Amino acid sequence: MSRANLFALAVFVTVFSAGLLLHAARQIMRARPAALMRARLFTLNVTAATNAAGGDETSAAALFNEQARGWRSWTSLDDRLRRIEIVGGKLGLRLTGVVVVAAIFAAIGIAQIDVVPAWAGPLLLVVLPFAALRWFCKMLIERFRLRMLGVFPDALDLMVRAVRAGVPVVRAIEIVADECAQPLAAEFRQIADGLQLGIELETVLNEAMRRLRIPEFSFFCVALLLQRETGGSLGETLEGLADIVRGRKEVRQKARALTAESHLASRVIACVPPVILGSLYVINRDYAQVLINTHAGHMILVVSGVLLVSGLVIIQRIAKLDT
Secondary structure, X not given: OOHHHHHHHHHHHHHHXXXXXXXXXXXXXXXXXHHHHHHHHHHHHHHHHHXXXXXXXXXXXXXXXXXXXXXXXXXXXXXHHHHHXXXXXXXXXXXXXXXXXXXXXXXHHHHOOOOOOOXXXXXXXXXXXXXXXXXXXXXXXXXXXXXXXXXXXXXXXXXXXXXXXXXXXXXXXXXXXXXXXXXXXXXXXXXXXXXXXXXXXXXXXXXXXXXXXXXXXHHHHHHHHHHHHHOOOHHHHHHHHHHHHXXXXXXXXXXXXXXXXXXXXXXXXXXXXXXXXXXXXXXXHHHHXXXXXXXXXXXXXXXXXXHHHHHHHHHHHHHOOOO
């Protein structure tokens, strides 16, 4: 391994570790009870001063909104880490770190192939971990969205029955938090806790929409806010939204069934070359070592890997239907 690759690896690992340590320290400082109380009092003071001046009410809430930060780059990184923590929990953050480290070692292994030019080693150490991090984050977000939408229609039906029985909306939200499955119950519990603390419904729902970023949940929040402003039958609105969510789920399942063959074919195609190469290495090692120990073999492996990955990405893009 060249000195340039070692230096690039050391710089990347150092910066990544320092960022994780700094984020953990900020999380610990922000989670202290004294810090939460100071932030809550600061928000109440700002709200009172704004109302006294005749301006608009502030949307800050200490337990839900974050205080403004000076560095935009750190804000973006912190927002992404918080997003991963929301959709994957603490385990999601740990798995993200494992994926990034595995991508770093994969980049180091690819850089050792003599076909790969020397300048591509540091580039792989940056591009491959970033691509792996992006892919893993998208997978966590999609899994979280599907889990939320799996129980969301039942939660809406529960709210419809509660509202039609004369139960207030705040109490209906608490019932959903107590009766529904995770992860939806945790989100409704956070909304209910904010309302019990005296935070405005609009503030809590806006923060929930910003935190989850799921269109169906945003429709639900908008329906609650519109019903609060204009009145009307909330039960019928939520019932219609539940039907829409169920319809989208059926379309998604149908699309998954129709594209199952292409997904299975892509997985089989991805598994065939490594299996054949491993079998040849066991059966006739001298024949397989031509690909492993020669420059031409390395070139064949690199070109084959690039073509295989490109084909798999194209198949996945064609077979994917965003519902």
